[in-house]
Amino acid sequence: MSLGFVMMCHTALHRAAQVARHWAERDCPVVVHVDKRVSDPDFTALKGALGDLPNVKFCGRVKCEWGTWSLVAASQTASEMMLAEFPGVRHVFLASGSCLPLRPVEELKAYLAARPRTDFIESVTTEDVEWTVDGLHAERFLLRFPFSWKRHRRLFDGYVELQRKVGFKRKMPDGLVPHLGSQWWCLSRQTLSAILQDPARKAHDRYFKLVWIPDESYYQTLARKYSTHIESRSLTLSKFDFQGKPHVFYDDHLHLLRRSDCFVARKIWPRANRLYDTFLTDQDRGTVMAEPAPGKIDRVFAKALERRTRGRAGMYMHSRYPNPDWENGKTAAPFSVFQGFNDLFENFESWLSRRLGIRVHGNLFDPARVRFAGDADVFAGCLSASAKLRDYNPERFLTSLIWNTRGERQVFQFSPRDRQRIGSSLAWDGNAQISIITGAWAVPLFTSNKDFLTIRKTAAALQKREVDFVNVLRRVQTRADVRVWTLAEFIEEPMENLQSILDAIDGPSGARITEAPRMVDLTGFGQFLQNLKNQGMNPHMTGDFPVELPGLKHRSEDTRPYLVR
Amino acid sequence: MQAVQRYKLRLERKRFLVRAWRKARDLLLVADRTDQIRRHDLLCFVTLRNEKIRLPYFLKYYRDRGVAHFIVVDNDSDDGTREYLAAQGDCSVWTTPASYKRSRFGMDWINALLREYGHGHWCVVVDPDEFFVYPFCDTRPIPALTDWLESSSIKSFGAMLLDMYPKGPITAQPYSEGQDPFEIACWFDSGNYMIDRNWDFGNLWIQGGPRARLFFSDNPERAPALNKIPLVKWDKSYTFASSTHMLLPRGLNLVFDEWGGEKASGVLLHAKFLDTFTVKAREELERKQHYAGSHEYKAYAAGLQENPNLWCKWSERFINWRQLEILGLMSKGNWA
Numbered sequence: 001m002s003l004g005f006v007m008m009c010h011t012a013l014h015r016a017a018q019v020a021r022h023w024a025e026r027d028c029p030v031v032v033h034v035d036k037r038v039s040d041p042d043f044t045a046l047k048g049a050l051g052d053l054p055n056v057k058f059c060g061r062v063k064c065e066w067g068t069w070s071l072v073a074a075s076q077t078a079s080e081m082m083l084a085e086f087p088g089v090r091h092v093f094l095a096s097g098s099c100l101p102l103r104p105v106e107e108l109k110a111y112l113a114a115r116p117r118t119d120f121i122e123s124v125t126t127e128d129v130e131w132t133v134d135g136l137h138a139e140r141f142l143l144r145f146p147f148s149w150k151r152h153r154r155l156f157d158g159y160v161e162l163q164r165k166v167g168f169k170r171k172m173p174d175g176l177v178p179h180l181g182s183q184w185w186c187l188s189r190q191t192l193s194a195i196l197q198d199p200a201r202k203a204h205d206r207y208f209k210l211v212w213i214p215d216e217s218y219y220q221t222l223a224r225k226y227s228t229h230i231e232s233r234s235l236t237l238s239k240f241d242f243q244g245k246p247h248v249f250y251d252d253h254l255h256l257l258r259r260s261d262c263f264v265a266r267k268i269w270p271r272a273n274r275l276y277d278t279f280l281t282d283q284d285r286g287t288v289m290a291e292p293a294p295g296k297i298d299r300v301f302a303k304a305l306e307r308r309t310r311g312r313a314g315m316y317m318h319s320r321y322p323n324p325d326w327e328n329g330k331t332a333a334p335f336s337v338f339q340g341f342n343d344l345f346e347n348f349e350s351w352l353s354r355r356l357g358i359r360v361h362g363n364l365f366d367p368a369r370v371r372f373a374g375d376a377d378v379f380a381g382c383l384s385a386s387a388k389l390r391d392y393n394p395e396r397f398l399t400s401l402i403w404n405t406r407g408e409r410q411v412f413q414f415s416p417r418d419r420q421r422i423g424s425s426l427a428w429d430g431n432a433q434i435s436i437i438t439g440a441w442a443v444p445l446f447t448s449n450k451d452f453l454t455i456r457k458t459a460a461a462l463q464k465r466e467v468d469f470v471n472v473l474r475r476v477q478t479r480a481d482v483r484v485w486t487l488a489e490f491i492e493e494p495m496e497n498l499q500s501i502l503d504a505i506d507g508p509s510g511a512r513i514t515e516a517p518r519m520v521d522l523t524g525f526g527q528f529l530q531n532l533k534n535q536g537m538n539p540h541m542t543g544d545f546p547v548e549l550p551g552l553k554h555r556s557e558d559t560r561p562y563l564v565r
Numbered sequence: 566m567q568a569v570q571r572y573k574l575r576l577e578r579k580r581f582l583v584r585a586w587r588k589a590r591d592l593l594l595v596a597d598r599t600d601q602i603r604r605h606d607l608l609c610f611v612t613l614r615n616e617k618i619r620l621p622y623f624l625k626y627y628r629d630r631g632v633a634h635f636i637v638v639d640n641d642s643d644d645g646t647r648e649y650l651a652a653q654g655d656c657s658v659w660t661t662p663a664s665y666k667r668s669r670f671g672m673d674w675i676n677a678l679l680r681e682y683g684h685g686h687w688c689v690v691v692d693p694d695e696f697f698v699y700p701f702c703d704t705r706p707i708p709a710l711t712d713w714l715e716s717s718s719i720k721s722f723g724a725m726l727l728d729m730y731p732k733g734p735i736t737a738q739p740y741s742e743g744q745d746p747f748e749i750a751c752w753f754d755s756g757n758y759m760i761d762r763n764w765d766f767g768n769l770w771i772q773g774g775p776r777a778r779l780f781f782s783d784n785p786e787r788a789p790a791l792n793k794i795p796l797v798k799w800d801k802s803y804t805f806a807s808s809t810h811m812l813l814p815r816g817l818n819l820v821f822d823e824w825g826g827e828k829a830s831g832v833l834l835h836a837k838f839l840d841t842f843t844v845k846a847r848e849e850l851e852r853k854q855h856y857a858g859s860h861e862y863k864a865y866a867a868g869l870q871e872n873p874n875l876w877c878k879w880s881e882r883f884i885n886w887r888q889l890e891i892l893g894l895m896s897k898g899n900w901a
Contacts, residue, residue: 241899245716252704269709300901308899311827315893316760318725318792319821319830321769326825381756382775382879386782393759403893404756 003028003109004089006078008071009097010035010064012270013042016097017049020056022280026105029055029086033078036063057085067149071183071215072208076196083193090116093186098267099236100249100279108235108263112186119191119227122181122234123220140212141178142169149212170210173203181220184236184266187227194226195219237262237294239301242309247301251275260297261290314403314431316396330429331402335410336505337426337433339469340440342413344487345517349373352411355513356505361412364401365394365419380404387419394422402431409505416441416465423469432480434473435501438466439487439542443520446528456537463541470541486543494519574766578813581676581804584669589677591663592638596651599634599682606633607707609689610679612671614640615848616693617649618841621743623693624653630697631706632689636682638674640665657682666853669807676804683799687711690809691795691833694746697724698886699796699831700897707796713900715798721812722796723820724831725894727753728774729883730838730875739840746836752880754778755892758791768792768811768818775838775875780864789861793833794820829898832889838875 005023007030009016020030032050034043043061050056059081062074075094082092091112101108112118126138143163147155172178187195198204204222208214223230237260239247246267249257251274257265268275311320314332322328342348342362353360353373362371370385377385381404383397384390390397402410414426414434426432441462445455473482483501490497499513526547532539602608609632616623624635639647639660650658661674668674679688689697689707699710699722714722729750731738738749758773772781772788781788793809797817806813822828842865849862881892889895 243717247901248713248716250701250705250709252701269712271706271708304897304899304901307827307897308822309826311822311825311896312893315827317758317821317827317830317893317896318723318760318769318771319828319896319898320826321760321762321821321823322825323823326823328825378778378877378879380879382754382778382877383757384778384782386778389757389759389777389782389785392785393761396759400756400758 002088002090003093003105003112004082004086004091005030005093005095006075006082007032007095007097007099008035008064008074008078009033009046010038012097013038013046014049015268015270015276017046018276018280019095019097019100020050021053022101023105024050024053024056027055028105028109029057029082029089031057031059031078031082031085033059033074034061035074036061055086057081065148065150067213069209069214072218075215075219079192080196083189083196090189091186092189092192093235093264094184095236095264096184096266098270099184099264100266100268100275101264102237102257102260102279103263104283111263115229115231117188117190118229118231119185119187119223120231120233120235121185121187121220121223121227123179123223123230123232124181126178126180138178139164140180140217141172143212144168144170144210145212146210170207173200173207175225176204176221177224178217179220179224180217181232182234182236182238183215183219184234184238184264185219185223186235187219187223191223191227195222198222235263235292237265237292237297238267239297241301242305247304249275253297254278256297256300260292260294262292262294314399316399316403329431330425331399331431332406333402333409334431334433335402335412336435336501337412337414338435339414339416339466340437340487340490341435343415343440343443343520344437344490345519348517349413351515351517355502355515356409356411358409358411361410363415363418364398364412365390365414365422367417367419370397371413391419391421394419395425398422398425416462416469420465420469424472427472427475427478427480427482430479433483433501433504434480435483436466436470436473437485437487437490438470439463439539440490441466442487442529442532442539442542443522443525446522446525447520452531452535456532456535459532459539460537463537463539466541486541488543488545491519491522570765574813574815577806578802578804581673581806581813582680582802585673585676585680585804588663588668588673589681591661591668592659592674592677593661595639595647595658595660596656598655598657599636601655602634602682602686604685605708606686607631607689607711608633608683608686609635609691610637610675610683611635611691611693612638612640612665612675613642613646613693614665615642615644615646615845617642617644617646618740618742619693619746619836620646620649622745623696624656625743626696627689628655629706630702631708636678638671638678640671672805672808679799679803679805680801684801686799687714687796688799689796690805694836695726695793695795695833696747696836697795697831698834698889698895699724700829700886700890700895700900702831702886710900711796711798714796720798721794721817721820722829722831723792723794724796724833725758725771726774726791726793726833726835727889727894728776728791728835728837728875729753730775730880732874732876732880734873735838735842735875736840736873746839747834747883750836750838751883752876753883755879755881755894759785763811766806766811766813766818767815768794769821776861776865779875780861780867787860787864794818795833796831827896827898829900830895832886832895834883 005028024030059078062070064070064074149156208218241247248267248269250269251272310328313329349360349362359373361373364370369387370390372379445459526545529539529545530547609627635656637650637656637658641662647660650656665671730752731750754774758771761770763770769792771792777788790810795809804813811818846862846865
């Protein structure tokens with residue numbers, strides 16, 4: 001009879017009764033505190049259910065409210081009763097009605113017997129605490145909190161604000177250093193009785209009555225005063241989410257709980273039959289004296305927190321739709337955009353596809369249809385090639401494409417001839433690698449068989465769009481990795497420039513280009529630009545092109561023109 | 566402006582409530598077992614017409630997941646639906662021959678019954694071809710979810726409608742009574758959804774899936790909405806504004822996170838595209854009782870005649886909720 005349990009109950013009393021019986025039948029006295037808000041018939045029923053057990057006692061009832069002194073008062077009454085009625089008890093374990101023992105009581109007894117003077121109570125100074133959710137750390141001890149946070153939120157907040165403005169500060173009782181920690185503890189008789197029988201208890205209680213959430217600080221602070229050996233951790237596995245409410249365990253947590261080697265867990269969902277059935281029957285585990293190891297459970301809940309607060313980057317769905325700039329990444333993965341390259345090089349897409357070993361799309365934002373790789377009608381995630389569907393919401397089209405193809409880098413072509421609405425999204429996306437040869441749109445015009453008037457007008461329109469896009473890319477908000485060359489600049493060292501883009505995709509270890517893409521024959525292109533100028537349209541985005549391009553003709557006749565070693 | 570806007574929505578909500586009260590007079594009681602409803606029971610509200618073949622599986626599906634009582638409006642069925650439901654021990658049934666269209670596609674009736682019986686309960690509001698999938702649905706019943714929502718002070722839970730379809734013509738594999746419809750229609754589109762915010766009501770507007778891909782690729786704005794809020798802790802001042810797509814007061818529509826995180830959410834598997842669909846589509850075209858001049862059904866009739874296969878090589882085959890979570894169609898949020 002070395003271990004006694006103090007149980008605080010307010011709901012799911014049938015489950016509390018089950019657990020209390022489990023402990024009592026294994027020679028652990030239990031003192032039950034039932035919230036005064038529980039109806040009398042329910043209380044009587046609980047009493048009746050445990051009536052046959054001589055070592056289960058019910059203490060005086062207090063009306064309990066979260067965050068207030070009432071919870072401490074209740075545990076004090078129950079603890080006093082435990083110490084008085086069961087003199088053989090050496091350790092008192094504070095549990096709740098939704099706790100469940102995960103390991104046989106014998107193991108817990110043996111564990112405590114091996115550490116007879118140790119107090120297991122999480123107790124950390126306010127400076128070291130980061131888990132308080134409400135933002136009140138040290139202020140818990142320095143301000144007064146007479147109003148209920150749940151029922152009178154405005155008064156609560158207003159009074160806190162007022163005290164801050166006035167600069168009000170309470171004085172700690174002598175000899176106490178504020179400490180915080182989980183409210184579920186296991187204290188030795190010596191320490192617990194020292195706290196409860198302290199001549200200064202009245203002063204302590206008076207002080208803690210107006211502290212915020214005293215059940216997380218009363219014992220935690222006072223234990224520091226009396227304990228000879230504190231293990232600052234709770235024997236109860238209890239996890240809190242980002243709102244500060246406890247995580248609940250269900251049937252599917254069975255294996256996780258079993259492997260945790262913790263002694264007691266809370267909270268258990270009252271209808272988790274499998275958990276109650278499994279853990280309340282005697283398990284034959286052999287003689288294991290494992291230390292509690294809640295690491296795995298910690299990871300599961302840490303992941304849940306991460307998911308709830310940061311989410312998966314680049315995923316847009318019906319329960320995650322971030323406001324602009326709150327996406328934590330606009331798209332799911334890096335992707336590359338090439339503008340002007342398929343105008344300057346013949347079959348650029350298939351060359352790039354061979355070079356990178358991945359699918360390369362054509363102009364995804366072509367006004368006629370989405371040019372998926374291989375001209376597919378449908379692509380990953382059942383994205384349709386319909387231009388109307390895409391244009392209905394181009395931003396979601398792009399984010400869906402990148403999300404659907406996680407693990408395979410997306411590469412596509414862009415052009416001033418395409419729908420331009422997506423431009424700013426590309427610019428603001430840190431995952432986008434955008435490479436542009438400005439003025440390359442003039443090359444297809446040069447090789448086309450159109451009236452010069454049409455060509456001039458088209459050239460003017462395309463140039464305007466390209467200028468707009470490039471201006472967007474040059475804004476400070478741009479997060480994309482942008483490379484811009486004029487056509488004239490680019491063709492001076494085309495292979496080096498291409499290589500620099502590919503290096504950025506593969507990293508420096510990537511292979512060198514061995515097979516060059518074939519450039520369109522630009523003989524006479526300088527003259528073509530001059531003609532545009534003569535007609536009043538200045539194609540300045542192409543860069544400075546001489547009327548005659550020395551050497552270019554010779555190069556493009558070569559079948560494998562420029563190899564980079 | 567904001568106050569004006571808010572007041573307008575308040576008036577609109579009141580208008581829906583009055584409408585519901587007025588339209589409730591169309592309802593004739595068939596079987597009233599609502600006295601069996603206990604305080605914390607999970608309720609399910611359904612409007613249907615000629616769905617007898619679907620009912621055995623539908624009822625079993627939701628019973629298994631913790632629904633304690635079904636409240637059903639039968640819109641003038643003539644295939645024995647009404648009699649079948651009236652014989653079930655956990656169903657309360659009303660019937661009406663009145664116009665489906667003029668009761669705002671059944672929502673007025675449902676709003677009236679929700680106000681009467683749903684107050685203070687968690688309520689699932691679905692069609693007989695919608696099957697609610699939520700995180701951990703293979704190991705935890707819906708009350709586990711609602712208990713958790715309640716402790717997190719969340720009042721409504723969102724689910725996207727996910728159109729399921731078979732491989733091959735939809736008439737190829739006939740559906741038989743009591744069968745799991747997803748043995749046949751087990752394919753879906755995983756990533757072609759278009760999302761936008763509806764600033765008036767604060768909800769998301771989602772379109773896409775096979776219906777947008779095949780039937781509305783030329784006028785996407787008419788593609789059906791897929792955002793739904795099928796699970797609500799009801800209060801008698803609430804009302805569904807448009808099908809189960811959005812609610813008033815509009816705070817209930819904020820089932821998504823705006824600051825980068827993920828809220829917990831589910832999916833409604835939509836077993837619409839079974840062989841029963843062709844008969845249904847023909848009938849609905851004749852009755853002209855569906856949304857916006859039944860243009861949806863016209864599009865289907867035309868589309869399915871041309872190409873009766875909704876399947877494509879990028880379709881995903883349904884496995885379980887975890888698969889949907891990985892694909893980004895639902896989320897566990899911080900429920901673990």
